[in-house]
Amino acid sequence: MAKEITGRDENYSQWYNDIVKKAGLADNSAVRGCMVIKPYGYALWENMRDQLDSMFKETGHVNAYFPLFVPKSLFEAEEKNAEGFAKECAIVTHYRLKNDPSQKGRLMVDPEAKLEEELIVRPTSEAIIWNTYRDWIQSYRDLPILINQWANVVRWEMRTRPFLRTAEFLWQEGHTAHATRDEAIRESLMIHDVYTKFAEEYMAMPVIKGYKTESERFAGADETYTIEALMQDGKALQAGTSHFLGQNFAKAFNVTFSNDKNENEYVWATSWGVSTRLIGALIMTHSDDEGLVLPPKLAPTQVVIVPIPKPDAVLLDKANQIATALKARGIRVLVDKDETKRPGFKFAEYEMKGIPVRLGLGNRDLENNTIEVARRDTKEKQSVSLDNVIDHVENLLAEIQKNLFERSVKFRSEHTTRVDNFYDFKEILETKGGFLLCHWDGTSETEDKIKEETKATIRCIPLDAPEEEGKCVYSGKPSKRRVFFAKAY
RNA sequence: CGGGGCGUAGCGCAGUCCGGUUAGCGCACCUGGUUUGGGACCAGGGGGUCGCAGGUUCGAAUCCUGCCGCCCCGACCA
Numbered sequence: 001m002a003k004e005i006t007g008r009d010e011n012y013s014q015w016y017n018d019i020v021k022k023a024g025l026a027d028n029s030a031v032r033g034c035m036v037i038k039p040y041g042y043a044l045w046e047n048m049r050d051q052l053d054s055m056f057k058e059t060g061h062v063n064a065y066f067p068l069f070v071p072k073s074l075f076e077a078e079e080k081n082a083e084g085f086a087k088e089c090a091i092v093t094h095y096r097l098k099n100d101p102s103q104k105g106r107l108m109v110d111p112e113a114k115l116e117e118e119l120i121v122r123p124t125s126e127a128i129i130w131n132t133y134r135d136w137i138q139s140y141r142d143l144p145i146l147i148n149q150w151a152n153v154v155r156w157e158m159r160t161r162p163f164l165r166t167a168e169f170l171w172q173e174g175h176t177a178h179a180t181r182d183e184a185i186r187e188s189l190m191i192h193d194v195y196t197k198f199a200e201e202y203m204a205m206p207v208i209k210g211y212k213t214e215s216e217r218f219a220g221a222d223e224t225y226t227i228e229a230l231m232q233d234g235k236a237l238q239a240g241t242s243h244f245l246g247q248n249f250a251k252a253f254n255v256t257f258s259n260d261k262n263e264n265e266y267v268w269a270t271s272w273g274v275s276t277r278l279i280g281a282l283i284m285t286h287s288d289d290e291g292l293v294l295p296p297k298l299a300p301t302q303v304v305i306v307p308i309p310k311p312d313a314v315l316l317d318k319a320n321q322i323a324t325a326l327k328a329r330g331i332r333v334l335v336d337k338d339e340t341k342r343p344g345f346k347f348a349e350y351e352m353k354g355i356p357v358r359l360g361l362g363n364r365d366l367e368n369n370t371i372e373v374a375r376r377d378t379k380e381k382q383s384v385s386l387d388n389v390i391d392h393v394e395n396l397l398a399e400i401q402k403n404l405f406e407r408s409v410k411f412r413s414e415h416t417t418r419v420d421n422f423y424d425f426k427e428i429l430e431t432k433g434g435f436l437l438c439h440w441d442g443t444s445e446t447e448d449k450i451k452e453e454t455k456a457t458i459r460c461i462p463l464d465a466p467e468e469e470g471k472c473v474y475s476g477k478p479s480k481r482r483v484f485f486a487k488a489y
Numbered sequence: 490c491g492g493g494g495c496g497u498a499g500c501g502c503a504g505u506c507c508g509g510u511u512a513g514c515g516c517a518c519c520u521g522g523u524u525u526g527g528g529a530c531c532a533g534g535g536g537g538u539c540g541c542a543g544g545u546u547c548g549a550a551u552c553c554u555g556c557c558g559c560c561c562c563g564a565c566c567a
Contacts, residue, residue: 011561013561013562030558087565157567158564159566165566308526342527342528343528344525344529346527347527488566489567
């Protein structure tokens with residue numbers, strides 16, 4: 001058992017780290033808090049990126065690229081935003097090194113080469129982008145601006161975990177400018193829907209759609225819409241946010257336009273992003289003690305064909321025929337040509353990597369005109385006639401995609417509890433975890449107290465919540481609707 | 490930044506308390522052979538600044554001092 005991973009029950013964090021490492025998604029790097037995304041992990045990200053990118057394009061957005069560095073004076077212009085990120089910024093102060101006269105072969109920062117103005121490595125790009133938009137926008141005819149960028153950002157976190165929280169990460173950030181408040185709100189809600197669709201249809205990860213309380217809101221936003229997913233350990237994970245920024249950045253950067261009555265108005269803004277964190281979400285939603293489990297729509301390889309016992313000419317020929325037929329249906333297939341490992345080893349490896357469907361093809365199969373089809377999600381195996389294996393696999397991939405989603409929905413509903421008193425709240429949070437659906441009096445004082453006493457936070461106020469008379473689970477004050485509490489990543 | 494653990498071959502570890510020939514083991518790797526429908530076996534082989542720097546000593550992986558890094562648990566956060 002060369003690649004044993006820690007069981008989820010034994011140590012969930014260790015299990016997660018084992019998956020990341022042993023499925024070949026990422027490695028730790030020589031840089032504190034930064035990871036190397038390995039080819040397999042990056043292929044997964046590329047699939048997510050390409051799908052999101054096409055969804056952004058379909059909704060009228062275009063891509064652009066803005067600088068990595070933000071001059072400090074621009075960064076601090078929108079006060080709340082600057083304050084929100086101030087504690088986790090990397091700052092460039094010098095532009096040159098020189099030989100250290102006291103230590104041969106060593107370099108030192110050249111004190112002569114201090115920058116006149118420090119550069120902040122972007123933790124997000126609102127500042128540099130809105131400073132640019134000022135020059136791009138004069139009239140209502142210049143609006144809307146619907147731009148997205150794929151980029152890296154840096155947030156100097158105290159404690160990091162691969163994909164979930166790293167000092168540098170990859171993401172997309174959309175930044176849009178609009179003539180009216182309504183249009184900007186509609187934009188942020190529309191992206192919220194795009195994220196929901198992506199999470200549920202592609203990642204097979206059900207999410208709660210809602211908006212953030214004031215204390216959880218993005219610094220500089222008037223409203224933050226969020227999708228919240230539930231991980232297998234009962235903790236919630238914020239998977240994507242879309243912000244209605246009001247006129248905060250327009251005012252901070254003096255971005256105005258002339259409306260059709262020739263009056264000057266401030267521009268309305270949105271911003272929205274999802275990051276490589278989604279890979280962490282994917283891992284913790286579907287994977288098991290055998291390794292990674294990937295939804296077919298995002299899996300870099302959807303089907304692997306393993307010749308048994310090893311790839312001889314006859315088996316390879318048949319395997320290639322099947323692969324060609326599957327590829328013709330748009331299915332991503334790999335034929336295993338490795339002669340040095342035995343089938344059992346390969347099975348375990350491909351399970352570790354989360355490949356949705358494995359086809360085992362041996363001489364016995366050729367005699368019987370069959371092939372062994374193994375699905376990763378349930379680990380079931382069955383023998384299928386070679387005559388209809390292509391249809392079978394195509395259907396099976398869809399079935400796996402559906403099953404993963406339904407399984408996650410079931411898990412979430414089993415781990416969502418309506419709670420009406422604080423004793424149960426604490427009890428259930430500690431024993432079962434998951435989402436607690438409770439009445440809340442709407443004050444940040446109550447929110448803070450609950451967080452202090454239980455570590456649970458309000459993940460979101462659901463958008464589709466029915467009105468319902470009730471009493472706050474903590475203060476007993478009247479409340480009109482329930483909100484989602486959980487411990488969060 | 491606090492509390493705990495750790496750093497010895499690519500990976501996982503033993504050896505460190507109590508200093509003493511040539512630093513071991515499993516996996517992986519290389520060569521040859523036998524195997525092959527769920528992580529093969531036999532034989533042979535290669536691979537180490539024992540985290541870094543200084544110190545004590547005839548002699549340091551082992552003792553002392555300083556530093557660096559990693560992991561887990563907290564505080565902070567997407």
